[in-house]
Each structure stands twice: as structure tokens, then as C-alpha cells.
């Protein structure tokens with residue numbers, strides 16, 4: 529597999545204990561980066577760390593929806609290291625329900641993790657990237673944020689919000705060597721699918737002209753380029769990886 533040069537780069541990957549985030553962590557380590565994974569699930573973080581056994585891998589238990597926790601962790605990390613790459617990947621879909629049947633706190637929680645979490649991490653980390661005049665931020669959103677999925681109003685809204693955040697922040701930082709981009713994947717086989725009904729997952733898949741799930745390695749390849757120095761021009765942009773589902 530083609531490799532990008534991430535030597536001497538430190539990356540934070542939120543929601544990195546499994547799924548997309550873990551696949552990105554493995555490829556970043558392979559590409560020479562120091563990788564710090566954040567996740568809510570401490571047991572899984574420990575397990576992954578024990579399995580991978582790489583001196584360049586470390587982890588923190590962080591809830592991205594809690595700004596105090598995010599800020600405190602960033603302060604600890606920046607005492608000893610720059611943060612060059614931020615992958616805002618932590619996310620939840622919530623249950624498959626029409627808007628009027630959604631519990632209010634559940635709806636808010638989905639916004640808090642997917643959208644406010646992305647804001648929290650950017651707010652805490654961007655100042656140190658500005659100081660170093662270097663940064664690559666990738667926000668993992670979803671095709672749901674572009675098209676809107678029925679029975680996923682909170683998730684679609686949160687991901688659409690994260691796309692707006694990307695376009696705005698990318699422009700705010702465009703005069704620096706900091707790129708901020710979003711990606712909009714279609715369905716891939718990770719544990720997140722368990723949060724939705726089987727019918728909903730089938731409906732999502734039926735809309736994908738490629739006619740199959742996205743492979744983790746295909747997704748990670750796009751993330752690697754966006755996170756590398758070679759992406760020196762694209763910013764405030766949205767990169768589609770929906771197998772032909774989205775037409776814009």
C-alpha cells in the first residue's frame with residue numbers, strides 16, 4: 529500500500545479505539561507518525577495499546593463533548609509535543625427514529641458528540657497549530673450530513689453542522705499552513721452500525737451505486753493524503769467517499 533510521509537508528526541485521533549479511527553491509527557504509525565488516540569472506552573484503549581505495542585502509540589480517555597476534559601488533555605500533551613494532525617472522528621449515530629419520537633436528551637447528545645465535540649477539539653488544539661504555523665485537521669462527517677437520512681435527524685444535522693464548521697474554520701486559517709477538511713463516507717462495517725436498525729443500514733446501502741460497503745483501508749487512504757504535508761492547498765473543502773451516492 530502507498531505510504532505518505534508522516535515522520536516527526538504527532539496526530540490525535542478521536543474515537544480511535546476501534547473502527548475508522550483505529551484503522552487510521554495503524555496506518556499513521558506505519559507512516560512514521562506519533563499517534564495519540566482518544567476515546568471514551570478506556571478498556572478498549574488499553575486493549576488496543578497492548579495489542580499494537582508501539583512506542584509511538586499512546587492514549588487518553590477523553591469525552592470529546594466535555595470541553596474541560598479536552599482542554600486539560602491538550603495542555604498535558606502540548607507540554608512535551610506539538611500537535612500536527614487532528615482527526616475529529618469520534619461519533620455516534622443514535623437510534624433510528626423519526627424526529628418526533630426522539631427523546632430530547634438523546635437528540636442533544638448526538639449533537640454534543642458529533643458537532644460540539646468537533647468544535648471542542650478544534651477550539652482547544654488550533655491555537656497551538658497557529659503557534660507552530662502547521663496543522664492538518666480532518667473532520668469525519670457523513671454522507672448523511674449532505675443528503676439527510678430519514679430517521680436520523682440528529683445525526684444528519686450534526687454532520688451537516690460539522691461540514692459548515694469545516695468550511696468556516698478552513699477559511700479562518702487559510703493564510704496559515706493549516707488545512708481543515710471534511711470527509712463524507714458512506715456506510716462501512718464497524719460497530720457503529722449496531723446502533724441503527726438493520727432495515728436502516730440496508731436502505732443506506734441500497735443508495736450506494738458501488739453496491740457495497742466502504743472498506744476501512746479505502747477510507748484511511750483518503751485521510752492519509754488529507755493529513756499529510758502533500759495536501760498543501762486544499763482546505764475548507766468536503767471530500768466525498770460515498771461510492772457515488774452523493775452527486776455534489
Ligand SMILES: NC(=O)c1ccc[n+]([C@@H]2O[C@H](COP(=O)([O-])OP(=O)(O)OC[C@H]3O[C@@H](n4cnc5c(N)ncnc54)[C@H](O)[C@@H]3O)[C@@H](O)[C@H]2O)c1
Pocket residue numbers: 542543544545546547548549566567568569590591592593616617618619620621641645668669670671712713714715716717718719720721
Ligand atoms: N461506519 C460507518 O458506516 C460510518 C459512515 C459515515 C460516517 N461515519 C463516521 O465515522 C466516525 C467513526 O465511526 P466508526 O464507524 O468507526 O464507529 P465506531 O463506533 O466503530 O467508533 C467510534 C468510536 O468513537 C468513540 N466515541 C463515541 N463517543 C465519544 C465521545 N464522546 N468521546 C470520545 N470518543 C467517543 C466510541 O467509543 C468508539 O470507539 C464517526 O464520526 C461516524 O459518524 C461512520
